[in-house]
Amino acid sequence: MTDDSDTGEENEDWLAGAEIGISAADLTFFDGQCIEIDTSRLPDPPDEPGIV
Amino acid sequence: MSGPTFEFDDEEFTLEIRDLGGGWSLGQLGELRILDEATLQFPSSFSDYEIGVAAQIIEMQWRLNARFVLEQTLDAEVTYTDADGAGMSLDMNNELKVHILERPTMRLDGTFSIKLNGSFDGSSFDGSATLGAGLTLQF
Numbered sequence: 001m002t003d004d005s006d007t008g009e010e011n012e013d014w015l016a017g018a019e020i021g022i023s024a025a026d027l028t029f030f031d032g033q034c035i036e037i038d039t040s041r042l043p044d045p046p047d048e049p050g051i052v
Numbered sequence: 053m054s055g056p057t058f059e060f061d062d063e064e065f066t067l068e069i070r071d072l073g074g075g076w077s078l079g080q081l082g083e084l085r086i087l088d089e090a091t092l093q094f095p096s097s098f099s100d101y102e103i104g105v106a107a108q109i110i111e112m113q114w115r116l117n118a119r120f121v122l123e124q125t126l127d128a129e130v131t132y133t134d135a136d137g138a139g140m141s142l143d144m145n146n147e148l149k150v151h152i153l154e155r156p157t158m159r160l161d162g163t164f165s166i167k168l169n170g171s172f173d174g175s176s177f178d179g180s181a182t183l184g185a186g187l188t189l190q191f
Binding site: 015017018019020021022023025026027028029030031032033034035036037038039042043044 | 055099112124125128129134174175181186
């Protein structure tokens with residue numbers, strides 16, 4: 001990687017054949033959302049629903 | 053008609069994507085119908101009904117938020133291994149981040165761990181979720 005690797009063209013070169021590994025934890029996927037569920041797409045509920 | 057009510061208490065769902073070829077970029081993962089492409093693993097104690105609720109939550113929020121979350125993953129630990137096998141950490145900047153998000157891959161593998169936290173009242177879920185990601189992009 002060179003100092004001028006921040007251009008798209010240079011990135012193409014040094015990324016060719018390369019592998020990028022990413023490890024991330026505890027990212028916010030969504031927060032405080034109220035999400036309507038299409039219950040018609042759900043299977044029959046269990047006979048005795050309980051706390052998961 | 054409303055269904056049963058229950059809580060999600062940081063239960064973890066895992067989505068695995070293996071050997072995604074065809075030139076998908078990291079950023080395009082947000083356009084995937086994620087449950088069609090990924091293998092979903094869920095807590096063994098869950099009923100089919102609970103899994104169905106969780107799957108809808110994940111599917112809908114993936115469509116809305118995946119691109120933003122995928123961008124966030126590049127602010128975390130990112131390693132680079134060149135074609136000769138030499139590895140290093142990457143010093144990420146915005147331009148490089150955009151390039152990696154947009155550059156088509158030869159192969160993409162990934163695991164996403166999603167923890168749901170909140171309550172289902174029989175017709176809607178109210179709560180939050182966090183996500184962890186382990187991804188390998190081959191160019």
